[in-house]
Amino acid sequence: MAWTTWTTPRLDPDRSRRRLQILAELAGARAVRERERPRRARTEQLRQLIATRRRLAG
Template sequence: MAPSSQRLDPDRCRRRLELLAALAHAKSARELTTPQRLRGMRLRELIATRRRLVN
């Protein structure tokens, strides 16, 4: 039976904001590395295809 208008204590609110900021940072870092990862996967795929055609 928790009241819906109860405020979060300041420490809990601060920790929550820090967690959300860390998650946002991790997401943006992951989005930056994704194109490089895709480019590397595509390059490896092309090399493997060429090796199959040559042999």
């Protein structure tokens, strides 16, 4: 039985470039989402605080 080498088929350069571009865009979108998450939480906390103060003052 002969030994075979496992090789991945070569993608054409255009397809490879598009794949890398898509992966980079996904990574960028993920980074933006991670940055926005704490800001949303802070905004929600402020809204709750304002609502509570209005209830107490009224």
